[in-house]
Amino acid sequence: YRTFTGMDVEAGDIDLVSRLLFMQRMHKTYPGTGTVCTGIAAKLPGSVVWNALPETARGKGLLHIGHPAGIIPVEAEVDGDGDAVSIRRAAIYRTARMIMEGRVYVRKSIFEGDDS
Secondary structure (H helix, E strand, C coil), X not given: CECCCCCECCHHHCCEECCCEECCEXXXXXXXXXXXXXXXXXXXXXXXXXXXXXXXXXXXXXXXXXXXXXXXXXXXXXXXXXXXXXXXXXXXXXXXXXXXCCCCCCXXXXXXXXXX
């Protein structure tokens, strides 16, 4: 498929294509909370995500989710089965971007040890 930015995503580069809705609109990427939840669901036999995965992706430690802006990898480990499942690990990878720039003014007394 082609992302909204014009990048082509090949079927062999992903394990699953997914979209998430936020406020009744498709999210332009794939939010971290949804990524972690999708990763965990991919490890739970019988879940919607598990059933949608190709057999070859079910045992992988790193799942690649195709989303509207590209691909996001997620790691997930669970122990147990049925009602007794423990989440051992859930991790996502993101690129850093600046989200704020600003200044903080601190009283001179803070640096001089004055408690007033």
